[in-house]
Amino acid sequence: QKAQITSQQLRKAQLQVDRFAMELEQSRDLNNTIVHIDMDAFYAAVEMRDNPELKDKPIAVGSSSMLSTSNYHARRFGVRAAMPGFIAKRLCPQLIIVPSNFDKYRAVSKEVKEILADYDPNFMAMSLDEAYLNITKHLQERQNWPEDKRRYFIKTGHSLENDKPRKEVNKLSEHERSISPLLFEDSPPDLQPPGNTSQVNSEEQNNPQILQNSVVFGTSAEEVVKEIRFRIEQKTTLTASAGIAPNTMLAKVCSDKNKPNGQYQILPRRQAVMDFIKDLPIRKVSGIGKVTEKMLKALGITTCTELYQQRALLSLLFSESSWRYFLHISMGLGSTHLTRDGERKSMSVERTFSEISKAEEQYKLCQELCNELAQDLQKEGLKEYGSLVFPVKKIRNTNNG
DNA sequence: GCGGATCAC
DNA sequence: TATGGTGATCCGC
Numbered sequence: 001q002k003a004q005i006t007s008q009q010l011r012k013a014q015l016q017v018d019r020f021a022m023e024l025e026q027s028r029d030l031n032n033t034i035v036h037i038d039m040d041a042f043y044a045a046v047e048m049r050d051n052p053e054l055k056d057k058p059i060a061v062g063s064s065s066m067l068s069t070s071n072y073h074a075r076r077f078g079v080r081a082a083m084p085g086f087i088a089k090r091l092c093p094q095l096i097i098v099p100s101n102f103d104k105y106r107a108v109s110k111e112v113k114e115i116l117a118d119y120d121p122n123f124m125a126m127s128l129d130e131a132y133l134n135i136t137k138h139l140q141e142r143q144n145w146p147e148d149k150r151r152y153f154i155k156t157g158h159s160l161e162n163d164k165p166r167k168e169v170n171k172l173s174e175h176e177r178s179i180s181p182l183l184f185e186d187s188p189p190d191l192q193p194p195g196n197t198s199q200v201n202s203e204e205q206n207n208p209q210i211l212q213n214s215v216v217f218g219t220s221a222e223e224v225v226k227e228i229r230f231r232i233e234q235k236t237t238l239t240a241s242a243g244i245a246p247n248t249m250l251a252k253v254c255s256d257k258n259k260p261n262g263q264y265q266i267l268p269r270r271q272a273v274m275d276f277i278k279d280l281p282i283r284k285v286s287g288i289g290k291v292t293e294k295m296l297k298a299l300g301i302t303t304c305t306e307l308y309q310q311r312a313l314l315s316l317l318f319s320e321s322s323w324r325y326f327l328h329i330s331m332g333l334g335s336t337h338l339t340r341d342g343e344r345k346s347m348s349v350e351r352t353f354s355e356i357s358k359a360e361e362q363y364k365l366c367q368e369l370c371n372e373l374a375q376d377l378q379k380e381g382l383k384e385y386g387s388l389v390f391p392v393k394k395i396r397n398t399n400n401g
Numbered sequence: 402g403c404g405g406a407t408c409a410c
Numbered sequence: 411t412a413t414g415g416t417g418a419t420c421c422g423c
Contacts, residue, residue, distance in 0.1 A: 065414075
């Protein structure tokens with residue numbers, strides 16, 4: 001198809017696409033702070049937490065036919081999510097496959113969601129281990145918060161140690177440090193709120209500021225997300241990664257960048273977005289899968305920059321919604337508001353009932369057909385009939401006589 | 402409105 | 411031995 005496109009067509013397409021791109025650029029919105037939270041190796045992490053025997057071993061959650069996830073130890077052997085367990089065993093014979101406990105994961109997920117709701121009551125959960133938040137409003141309110149409202153007390157990891165007298169954080173053992181690596185990141189201090197060093201131990205000038213057994217988080221987006229991750233870890237003993245950006249598309253890519261147990265922010269400036277996008281492989285973007293990657297690769301497109309450069313060609317080869325979607329990606333654009341959960345995914349009660357009664361009707365017809373067929377088969381001397389599959393359309397036709 | 406294809410998890 | 415299940419969206423018909 002590409003070979004049949006004339007330079008005349010391409011020039012015309014270029015003008016049209018660029019006009020649309022200009023409109024998009026004008027409506028670029030950098031005023032929202034979107035966060036994507038992603039629990040690290042979630043199911044595997046839960047299983048390791050609850051069974052110390054698994055701590056230092058390569059494990060995966062699932063069955064011999066399908067794995068949901070693996071821990072980072074197992075990933076070093078090439079064991080990945082969506083891989084059959086028996087193949088994973090070939091890559092890593094010591095691999096321990098734990099059957100999934102979805103009720104447990106749901107319960108832990110609920111604990112995490114309770115924390116997330118403090119920062120965005122309308123957050124969007126994509127699954128048990130992933131969610132988008134719009135913390136724009138929280139950030140505004142937070143600017144006036146006193147330090148005490150941003151202070152959290154550190155609980156040490158083991159119940160045995162709770163009886164001992166409290167230690168100062170800077171004297172924690174190596175073991176305790178490993179429980180909460182978040183606190184000891186050597187990231188530069190956040191100097192956002194001036195004058196909040198007043199109560200702080202003079203030896204501890206790092207931020208988050210540590211005063212004995214408590215920690216104070218700042219008022220920037222970066223600090224808010226550190227606080228979220230800290231609270232998740234304190235509550236569940238599990239770590240999360242996060243991305244901060246002006247839209248969901250970018251936030252999602254960011255959360256992958258410093259995984260596991262890390263975070264990354266794209267500052268809300270056009271240039272920061274463009275720098276980030278520049279060499280980004282399109283496959284990293286949610287919505288670009290195996291097939292689309294292959295199609296675009298055939299056109300010599302691998303990165304977002306190349307996607308932008310080929311925008312005119314793409315508008316001639318792909319559907320309207322597809323090339324517009326590609327253009328959004330190549331400009332670093334994405335949605336800045338989270339569609340309320342339930343509005344999009346679920347349907348109305350009335351619709352659900354109508355779907356159910358329709359299904360029941362079809363099921364009855366299917367049963368009748370099976371019985372008729374069984375009788376016919378018996379007449380012809382055939383005694384057995386196995387599972388019979390009827391296309392829905394056939395049933396419909398029968399319904400019409 | 403349906404079925405196939407693609408995608409996310 | 412053995413490679414999932416579900417829901418959403420888009421597209422062509």
